[in-house]
Amino acid sequence: MSYADTNEDVHHGDHDHHGPAPGLMRWVTTTNHKDIGTLYLWFSLIMFFIGGAMALVIRAELWMPGIQIVDPMFFNAMTTMHAIVMIFGVVMPAFVGLANWMIPMMLGAPDMALPRLNNWSFWIMPFAFTIMLSTLFMDSGGPAGGWTLYPPLSLQMGDSFAFVIFAIHFLGISSVMGSINIVATIFNMRAPGMKLMQMPMFVWTWLITAFLLIATIPVFAGAVTMLLTDRFFETSFFSAAGGGDPVMYQHIFWFFGHPEVYILILPAFGIISHIIPTFSRKQLFGYDSMVYATASIAFLSFIVWAHHMFTTGMPLAAELFFMFSTMMISVPTGVKVFNWVATMWRGSMTFETPMLFAIGFVIMFTIGGLSGLMLAITPADIQYHDTYFVVAHFHYVLVPGAIYSIMASVYFWIPKWTGNMYDEKLGKIHFWVSTIFVNVLFFPMHFVGLAGMPRRIPDYSLQFADWNMIASIGAFGFGFSQLMFVYIIIKCVRGGEKATGQVWEGARGLEWTIDSPAPYHTFEDSPIITSDTVTR
Amino acid sequence: MSTATDGYYIPHEAKWPIVGSIGLFTTFWGLASWFNGSGLGQFTFFVGMAIMVFMLFGWFSTVVGESQNGTYNGQVDTSFRMCMSWFIFSEVMFFGAFFGALFYVRNYSGPWLGGEGAGGADVTNAVLWSSYDYVWPTDGPADIGGGFQSMGWFGLPLVNTLLLLFSGLTCTIAHHAIKDGDREKMVRWLGATVALGLIFTGVQAYEYYHAYHALDLKLSSGIYGSTFFMLTGFHGFHVCMGAIMLAVVMFRGMKGHFTAENHFAFEAAAWYWHFVDVVWLGLFVFVYIF
Ligand code: HEM
Ligand SMILES: [Cu+2]
Numbered sequence: 001m002s003y004a005d006t007n008e009d010v011h012h013g014d015h016d017h018h019g020p021a022p023g024l025m026r027w028v029t030t031t032n033h034k035d036i037g038t039l040y041l042w043f044s045l046i047m048f049f050i051g052g053a054m055a056l057v058i059r060a061e062l063w064m065p066g067i068q069i070v071d072p073m074f075f076n077a078m079t080t081m082h083a084i085v086m087i088f089g090v091v092m093p094a095f096v097g098l099a100n101w102m103i104p105m106m107l108g109a110p111d112m113a114l115p116r117l118n119n120w121s122f123w124i125m126p127f128a129f130t131i132m133l134s135t136l137f138m139d140s141g142g143p144a145g146g147w148t149l150y151p152p153l154s155l156q157m158g159d160s161f162a163f164v165i166f167a168i169h170f171l172g173i174s175s176v177m178g179s180i181n182i183v184a185t186i187f188n189m190r191a192p193g194m195k196l197m198q199m200p201m202f203v204w205t206w207l208i209t210a211f212l213l214i215a216t217i218p219v220f221a222g223a224v225t226m227l228l229t230d231r232f233f234e235t236s237f238f239s240a241a242g243g244g245d246p247v248m249y250q251h252i253f254w255f256f257g258h259p260e261v262y263i264l265i266l267p268a269f270g271i272i273s274h275i276i277p278t279f280s281r282k283q284l285f286g287y288d289s290m291v292y293a294t295a296s297i298a299f300l301s302f303i304v305w306a307h308h309m310f311t312t313g314m315p316l317a318a319e320l321f322f323m324f325s326t327m328m329i330s331v332p333t334g335v336k337v338f339n340w341v342a343t344m345w346r347g348s349m350t351f352e353t354p355m356l357f358a359i360g361f362v363i364m365f366t367i368g369g370l371s372g373l374m375l376a377i378t379p380a381d382i383q384y385h386d387t388y389f390v391v392a393h394f395h396y397v398l399v400p401g402a403i404y405s406i407m408a409s410v411y412f413w414i415p416k417w418t419g420n421m422y423d424e425k426l427g428k429i430h431f432w433v434s435t436i437f438v439n440v441l442f443f444p445m446h447f448v449g450l451a452g453m454p455r456r457i458p459d460y461s462l463q464f465a466d467w468n469m470i471a472s473i474g475a476f477g478f479g480f481s482q483l484m485f486v487y488i489i490i491k492c493v494r495g496g497e498k499a500t501g502q503v504w505e506g507a508r509g510l511e512w513t514i515d516s517p518a519p520y521h522t523f524e525d526s527p528i529i530t531s532d533t534v535t536r
Numbered sequence: 537m538s539t540a541t542d543g544y545y546i547p548h549e550a551k552w553p554i555v556g557s558i559g560l561f562t563t564f565w566g567l568a569s570w571f572n573g574s575g576l577g578q579f580t581f582f583v584g585m586a587i588m589v590f591m592l593f594g595w596f597s598t599v600v601g602e603s604q605n606g607t608y609n610g611q612v613d614t615s616f617r618m619c620m621s622w623f624i625f626s627e628v629m630f631f632g633a634f635f636g637a638l639f640y641v642r643n644y645s646g647p648w649l650g651g652e653g654a655g656g657a658d659v660t661n662a663v664l665w666s667s668y669d670y671v672w673p674t675d676g677p678a679d680i681g682g683g684f685q686s687m688g689w690f691g692l693p694l695v696n697t698l699l700l701l702f703s704g705l706t707c708t709i710a711h712h713a714i715k716d717g718d719r720e721k722m723v724r725w726l727g728a729t730v731a732l733g734l735i736f737t738g739v740q741a742y743e744y745y746h747a748y749h750a751l752d753l754k755l756s757s758g759i760y761g762s763t764f765f766m767l768t769g770f771h772g773f774h775v776c777m778g779a780i781m782l783a784v785v786m787f788r789g790m791k792g793h794f795t796a797e798n799h800f801a802f803e804a805a806a807w808y809w810h811f812v813d814v815v816w817l818g819l820f821v822f823v824y825i826f
Contacts, residue, residue, distance in 0.1 A: 124557050
């Protein structure tokens with residue numbers, strides 16, 4: 001059954017139905033959650049290739065030992081900017097785009113709670129990244145002190161310094177407004193009768209993510225503001241000579257930074273919790289424990305930050321505290337992995353592209369979680385810190401983790417967005433090619449990392465040469481196979497086999513009760529919540 | 537252009553956000569260039585600020601107009617309330633960063649610099665800053681900024697505390713007035729609140745003048761100067777913002793806006809004002825007294 005259809009019939013009289021405005025201005029002035037979601041997703045895809053190009057510069061330089069292609073300063077600008085683009089320009093906007101598209105439909109709401117603010121949150125992104133990327137073209141070079149901007153090094157940047165700081169402020173405004181909007185939507189716009197503990201997991205994980213964002217982005221803003229005044233107004237926050245402490249920056253930064261890495265993964269957990277039940281044709285195993293696990297992860301993420309600082313100097317008691325609290329995070333994370341596997345257990349599974357990406361996520365994210373556990377052991381981290389082992393860890397959780405969940409969700413939801421099925425065969429090829437190359441790219445980093453290869457250095461000793469060359473092959477393979485992704489998306493947008501409203505046999509939830517493509521306006525009148533229309 | 541139904545109000549075709557993005561872009565670009573010493577930067581910054589003022593004025597006028605038309609229902613009102621409360625929470629976290637810096641220096645890194653604590657702090661102190669004893673207030677082992685006297689709590693800061701506490705009271709009286717439907721009383725007491733806010737800002741400005749000229753206490757006076765001026769400075773900025781919000785509400789009240797049932801804008805501004813108040817109490821205790 002289709003709510004949208006019945007609505008059209010009954011309510012044509014009293015609704016003043018708006019289609020999209022004509023022309024280019026549609027996209028500039030839109031307040032429609034679907035339009036804004038689309039804008040976020042395209043923006044993210046474009047940034048993915050910009051950030052990817054930077055990664056390939058890095059991998060090209062690391063193809064062989066010695067300085068070959070770029071000068072070290074530019075190499076460092078690439079590692080810095082690659083991280084900033086991928087975190088703030090790709091993964092976060094993609095998740096916000098998915099939230100925009102799906103949360104109102106999952107809740108049976110007509111739109112986001114604050115549609116104008118929603119438009120602003122998006123339209124900040126291109127402007128902020130114009131500032132951010134412009135720093136690469138400045139005479140004194142781009143930001144080369146690493147995405148964490150540790151002083152005193154970051155204070156020695158050239159002209160780009162002030163631009164980077166303000167771009168971060170600018171992006172922060174967008175994130176906070178976007179998150180406030182999401183929280184208000186979830187608390188205030190649910191269809192009557194939908195209880196919190198009936199909400200789809202994607203909504204739950206986003207609620208908690210939005211909370212993390214509202215709580216930590218301002219702290220980051222504070223930290224970079226202190227950098228700014230230390231540089232331009234002679235304050236001494238991070239200078240021991242004036243009674244401050246450079247390590248204090250690291251504390252403030254990671255108080256934001258660790259919740260930030262969970263911001264990059266919690267919505268992914270939500271997505272996977274939709275896809276696995278759908279293609280296992282079973283309900284999600286342990287819904288309640290999923291919600292509580294997500295909440296505990298969010299809580300714990302506030303008390304583990306100094307695991308990034310085991311080597312920078314802390315009292316022993318603090319080292320121990322942060323070691324144990326970090327290890328505790330793997331408990332709720334383990335609950336989640338267990339529940340996904342239990343959902344698949346004895347399900348009648350099929351392996352369409354979204355499911356392949358989801359299973360790939362579960363396996364490879366877990367590899368990243370396990371290396372995280374190794375890093376959490378303080379005495380071990382003294383060896384691992386700032387080596388390629390750390391790089392391997394966070395790329396396993398972020399690329400076959402966060403990025404895979406985004407790709408999975410695009411394949412999962414694109415029939416709902418466009419009304420067309422994507423090319424299943426190409427999708428599967430995309431998955432397998434990506435998965436082979438992503439492991440060729442990142443797995444060897446464990447080896448060179450354990451052997452002591454430092455991160456963020458354009459040159460390395462001879463003994464690391466073989467594995468680096470293999471990793472670079474993986475990088476180019478993975479990078480170019482993403483062109484397939486773009487091709488599949490464009491092909492699907494332009495046409496293809498028509499999708500039904502439900503799209504997937506096992507799909508449940510309000511978003512699947514409306515037509516495909518989803519009409520421009522959905523749920524202008526609240527749907528009726530029954531056991532069929534909520535995920536549980 | 538908008539769809540008004542008995543359902544949720546969804547505005548269409550918003551033009552202010554893009555103006556806001558251009559405004560912020562110009563502002564930030566100008567500020568960054570200004571900091572880097574480019575002559576055009578300052579000009580660009582002010583152009584950006586002008587665009588922002590224009591945008592805020594336009595956007596809020598639209599919203600106020602819609603509110604006066606009765607476009608919003610109770611659910612929209614709830615969205616606004618949630619938006620404002622979470623915004624204030626984000627502001628709390630912003631101040632948290634600076635308070636955190638203050639606590640960290642005073643409880644941890646300051647004493648370590650002075651050689652206290654296990655883990656080799658004594659060695660570091662002996663090697664790097666052997667003549668340094670940590671006592672708060674400090675401008676660090678290198679005496680950055682060159683000696684100063686710290687700001688006491690008695691006198692002007694105490695006066696300011698009383699001013700702000702009192703303004704919280706007048707604000708609450710105004711709130712009760714509008715709840716009783718007495719708009720004129722609301723305007724009068726709001727006027728008093730704004731006035732108290734302005735006096736507070738004046739006293740604060742005088743205190744800064746005093747600090748710079750009589751106490752040699754400057755933003756550059758080591759970590760004490762940094763935390764003192766950044767915390768009180770950001771607070772003062774928020775007092776100004778809050779006073780502007782209250783003044784807008786007051787002028788709207790004079791134009792006959794707000795009823796006993798419908799006065800969210802008042803409440804939002806009042807919440808903000810109380811938040812600013814609470815931050816000040818934190819400052820008074822942790823920056824001035826201890
Ligand atoms: C089982 C859970 C996890 C544990 C125990 C864990 C532990 C750690 C530790 C101890 C470090 C610091 C290593 C060092 O610098 O020496 C680290 C770094 C990092 N982790 Fe994790 N982690 C976990 C999950 C995640 C997740 C889910 C993400 C993001 C999606 C993530 C992203 C990162 C990033 C980006 C860094 C490097 C930051 C940098 O220095 O640039 N981690 N992790
Ligand atoms: Cu962490």
